[in-house]
Amino acid sequence: MIKDALEYLLGLKEATIHKENDQVYSDQPLHLLKEPTPDMLTVNSLSSVVNYIQSHFDTKDKLMIHIESPTDVYVFSQVNANLNREQWLHAQALLPRFRFDHFYDTEEINIKLQSCFVRNDHRDIMLKIVGNIKEEAVRSMGDDGVSQAVTAKTGVATVGNVKVxxxxxxxxxxxxVEIKQPVSDFVFRMQNGPSCALFEADGGAWKLEAMNLIRHYFEEQLKTEIETGDVHIIA
Structure with missing residues (x-):
């Protein structure tokens, strides 16, 4: 027994295969030699995914685009003989950093609103309030549990109560960035200091909207490849 084991470890003895009761057995452990798979490339835009697929640089096989989240998209092949997939590409969005549920001072929130948010009417209103708020007035803030009121500059030399x-x-x-950024609702709160914070209030519905927008982007850019069945999309 010991001799057989040593011979097997040294490669001097081959495993014996036999069949019994419609099942295949071996007198030695067997290890599957898997087909090699490539290292996955990482890019940072949806256009890079389109360019890669249309170039047929690595393969002309059928490909699957998996929209895993609003910030992550994967491109992979069909399963091989070992039931493994070749992971060709990973697109990861580059995003500015903003912490929701976190209070910023007025200078920080002013910068964040301008650099991390698409311009719209509500953003501009918030910038006016944040930029003109009187620090000493925040201590006497009025709050009915939903809306807040603070004292802010309403003119060149006047101040008044402004509803947040x-x-x-x-x-x-x-x-x-290739797709339209989803609009969603946020709770805007202010504290003494003054400091401000935004709290997400849509239950994550924006994620589904963003993933659908990514899907539509690929459907437009890869229309020919999808019609021929060379590319499939799941989200």
């Missing part, structure tokens, strides 16, 4: 909009409809940069 709530909820606010904003479009943060949260997905690939």
């Amino acid at each position: 909009p709530n909820p606010v409809s904003l479009a943060p940069y949260r997905t690939f």
